[in-house]
Amino acid sequence: MKNSSFFIFIILFIFSCVKEEMPNHVEEEVIDPTEVVKRRSICDFDISDREGTFDFYSTWEFAGFQNLNTPHLDNLTCMARVANFALNGEDYDNMIKITLHFNEEIEESGFCTDLPKFEASTFSYQFYGCFEKVDEDISFIVSMEDREYIPKSESTTFPVLEFEENFLKAIKAANAYQIEKNRLYLYGDESYSRMVFVALTD
Template sequence: MRNPLLTILILLLLGCSKEIEEPEPFEPLPIGSYCNPKDICCYDLSDKAGAFDLYSSWEFAGFQDITTDHGTLDNLTCFARTAVFALGGEDYDNVFKVTLQFSKEDSKLSECPNLAAFNLRTFSNKITGCYSSSKAGNLSIVAPEEGIEFIPNNNASNTFPVLEFEADFLKAIESVESYEIKSNKLYLTSKSISEKLLFIAIED
């Protein structure tokens, strides 16, 4: 009886004497590099490889507070986006995007002679206008009334967050005075507000 117990004891000691491997160190993801797929107001703000210029396709992420280290985005844009999402059936695969596209072609609007065209789609409006830019980063945008077409986005277009967003966003766009591109992000500076308008390049 003693021999089997001794054998078991020796096996246990040998098993415990094996060096315990240390777990791999936990490295948290950089701030802004990951978003919960259920959070429609979160954007990956990490830099992405690629060639981006003014003529890339852009999605509006929000008005970014540049006075803080984290560069937080405004609440109004999120509230408007949430209203459109909630009243549009909460489809996570087709979350509505506010998009901006600058063109190299001349605008056909009567108020935009000899100026290039741009197209902007907001929650409630399709806006075609014109702009002028320089390599130094100067940018001037014109959104004449004839180029603004109201396209209601379900019942959300009549909600307070969307109505306020549309007014604030159009005012900011029409008073843009400069732009800057950092990696996959386009920043527009407007003389009417202290925040920057942040756009993220749309991946193909």
């Protein structure tokens, strides 16, 4: 009996030693680079300098309203983007771009006669109008009749409703513009704030 007990003790001792000597293989988590991108904030918007020549008569993407005393963009545009993202399947690849396009051709008829036209696209609207610019002064005429409502799931949320109102109001109130590198700034009656756009190259 003593021999069998001693034999069992030896076997247990050997197995415990083998277990201690076996290295612990911890599998490293492999992170898909696309997942890293998808974890970014919806409100991150790159307004840094880009090299190149940027023409006024092109398409510009709206980044946000900016207080001239800070480098930060406004919270309202951020909240509207979050509403759009959350209510459209959290699809990073098909997020709506808010754009402003300037056309160099002169309109020959209608309320924009003898003026170039512009078109804008927001979360819930496509709207059109014309503009006049002299040096760095600019003014917009918005055709409310040509303002097409495109209902989306986020269109009735408070951030998007307030954003749409503020965006249209700011376009109609714009009286000066500035192009700096790949950014277009529109200034209005509020001396402390401006609309920030970036050149859309995609």
